[in-house]
Amino acid sequence: MLRFPSTLSQMEKPIVSCSNIFTYSHSPPKLPLSSYIDINNPFHCLESCQSPRELKQLHALTLKTRPLQTQLISSKILSFLIPFSSPESVTYARELVNHLKPPYLQLHFYNSLIQALTNSSQAIALYGEMITKCIYPDTYTIPYVLKSCAQSHALEEGQQIHAHSIKFGLSSNVYVLNTLMRLYAVCGFTHSVKKLFDGSPERDLVSWTTLIQAFVKMGFAKEAIQAYFDMCRANLRPDKRTLVVILSACSRLGDLSLGTRIHENICDIHDIYSDVFVGNALVDMYMKCGDADSARKLFDKMPVKNVVSWNSMISGLVQQGQFKEALHVFHDMQRIGLRPDSVTLVAVLNACSNLGKLELGKWVHAYIDKNQIKADGFVGNALVDMYAKCGSAEQAFGVFQGMECKDVFSYTAMIVGFAMNGEAERALDIFAEMPMVGTKPDEVTFVGVLSACSHAGMVEEGWKHFEDMSRVYNLEPQTEHYGCMVDLLGRAGLISEAEVFIANMPIEPDAFVWGALLGACSIHGKVELGEAIMKKLVAIEPVRDGAYILMSNIYSSANRWKDALKLRKAMKERKMKKTPGCSLIEINGVVHEFRKGDKSHPRNEELRKVLGEMAIHLQNHGQFPTSNFIT
DNA sequence: CAAGCTGAGA
Structure with a gap:
């Protein structure tokens, strides 16, 4: 017998008076209950139920009047409930399923419920209960439950279901294949995705799209493009979703000619401007490939734009260093009254950092607080970076402290922020916190740490961290780190140590490293060494002006005006212009x-x-x- | 008896 305490108490009340569920709209209101119910078929009233409460009343009533048919009644009610996907009806249906037994308990109840629960993590549990009751999955059950696994990154459960799909002979179904591929794709097992794909007797467009997507996600853009061409060769035409995925591969590769080719292809096949996803992917592709003009043209032509379209424009411009243009687009967005979301704000904050627009940055901060956007993750990190780069280390620290989940990027932003604002000690204090909270520093973190040491003249400390990089953290120092060390040694006047350090580098020193040494020569007036480095630098990057300027400054401070003049002349002859300070x-x-x-x-x-x-x-x-x- | 898988921006 079902027990629904609240429902029973409802039922004791005179049901007729509280609703019209047992009546038809034309029925007179105050007749006794029995006159509305067809005792032989109480279920024909089901359609007139208008709320879960009414349904529960009917349920309770039928259970009372037909105590021998509880299973049949419950399954009828369940069938009626299934098409409704409101949270209440799902909860009720789940409870009914718990009490049903075969043969009233049918597979399609589970299928529908698992589908309705895909977003709630209960789907997997329900699948487990189903198996326990010896009800076995079909080609609908598996995709639903796998979708849920993929969403919650439940790899182990997904693998068990993978095994089930083989055990029950369902693994050749293309929907099963596609959702399995999806599961392994979101978990980053590109190899498994490929293996499933290759081993399958049947593939459709979704299989190809999922494969390409898996490649793109893990950064195998070349393989993604290759798969796309293979797909075309197999005579399958891409649809909108395939195009979006392949365009994002072009974005990652920065391959403008391929992206443009695909754009032209799209124009042949589809009416692209009708789909905002394709439009956005194109805008993003042009931006990431460095063609801001084409992106802008396309953006202006899009008949439907959403917040992602605007974000693609704004963050694209920021990535290209066109910060003022980015803020222009942001202001246009506000003018048409479209609300920015956290992605917009991150891009705007980024522009603020680079332009020193503290006031606008503060406005964004206020906007975030006012709209209860969490200052965590991307947003928090961007705020810390903005305050630090705008010179307000204290406010950066305030945001940093308020963040609930700090990741490597948060720590790095704060360390670089303190280093930049001349607070080497505090930068190193923050760095020292990282092992305590279990956050592993990355290469960029060490650029911050080493530059803090460099600016504060902490030679010993710098050496220690440089050595810890590979010894403790298993990070290979890059030329940036060698550059920082050369800078650290050079500033402290240890020029010959810096030279030895460069000579012992396991990787080829680049302009960054030689530039640091030249900078040291400039501080300490080392003319001959400067000249030697100058030659190397000109060989590595002949078009840059930095080396010429530094060297000419070295000559000037040594009162060798003629040499300085000669350099300036050489620059003119090579048509190099000094980047103005x-x-x-x-x-x-x-x-x-x-x-x-x-x-x-x-x-x-x-x-x-x-x-x-x-x-x-x-x-x-x-x-x-x-x-x-x-x- | 009913139903499914794949898409954009930091």
């Missing part, structure tokens, strides 16, 4: 940009007067600017 400051929301030699600022005269006074003030206190202070 540039600084930004934001006051009351307006960014003021100053380039070397630029006199265009409206308050230029005043600024120069103040700078002159500051120079005199500094000199009176024994500080002498090393180069032209006023330019």
Whole structure:
């Protein structure tokens, strides 16, 4: 006998008075209950039930009037409930299934319920109960439950179900194949996906799409493209979903010509502008391949745009270093009244970091608080980075402390942030916390750590961390790390140590490393060594101006004006232009940009007067600017 | 008896 305590108490009340479930709309209201019920067939009232409560009343009533038919009744009610997918009806149905026994308990009840529960992690448990009751899966059960496994990354359960699919002879079904492939794809087992695909007698477009997707997800973009061509060769035409996946492979490869080719193909086959997913994938592809103009053109032509379309534009521009343009697009987005989501805000914060737009960054922070967006993960990390790069290490630290789940990126942002703002000690304190919370530093973290040591002149400490990289953390130092070490040694005046260090490098020193040593020569006035490094640097990257400038500064400080002039001339002959020195400051929301030699600022005269006074003030206190202070 | 698998942006 079923027990539904709340329902029973409901049932004791006069049911007629509380609803119209047993009546038809034209029925007179106040007749006794018995006159509405067809005693021979109480189930024909089912369709008039309008709420779970009414259904429970009918259920209770039928159980009372027909105590010998509880199983039949429950299964009838269940059949009626199945098409409704509201949470209440699912809960009720799940309870009914618990009490049913074969032959009333049918496979399709489980199938429907498992499907309805795919998002709730109960699907797997229900599948287990089904097996316990000796009801065995068919080609519908397996895909539903596997979908749930894939969603919750339940690899072990998924593998057991994989075994079931073989045991019950279902593994040649293409839906079973596709969902199995999906399971292994989300768990990162690309090899298993490929093996399943290759071993299957039947594949459809979904199988190909899933295979390509698996390759893309794990960064095998070339294999993804290869599979795409294989698919075309097998005479299958891509659909919208395949195209989205293959376009993202082009994005990752940065292969503009392939991406453009696929774009042209799409125009032949589909009306692409009707699908916002394809449009977004195209915008993203053009952006990641460096063609911002084509991306913009496509974006403008899209008849339907959503927040992802805007985000693709904004983050694409940020990635290309077009920060001001990115903020322009963001303001357009606000003008049309589209609400930014966390992805938008991350991109905007990134632009703020690079432009020093502290005010806008603060606005984003306020927006995040006001809209109860969690300042965790990407958003939290972007906030920390923004405050740090805008010079507010304290506020960066505030956000950092408030974050519930800090990952490597959070720690790295904070360490680099403190290092950049001259707080080497605090940077190293944060670094020391990492082992305590079990977060493993990565290569970038060490760039922060080493540069902190470098700026604070902590030679010993720097050496220790550099050695720990490979010894403790199993990280191979890259040229950036060698560059930091050269910088650390060089700044501290240990130039010959730095030279030995470079000579012993296991990898080829690049411009970054030689540049650091040249910088040290510039600080310590080492002309001959500088000249030797200069030659190497020009050989590695002849178009960059940095080496020329540094070297010419070395000549100038050694009063070798002729040599300095010669270098400047050589630059002119090679048509190299010096990248002008540039600084930004934001006051009351307006960014003021100053380039070397630029006199265009409206308050230029005043600024120069103040700078002159500051120079005199500094000199009176024994500080002498090393180069032209006023330019 | 009813039903399924695959898509975008940090």
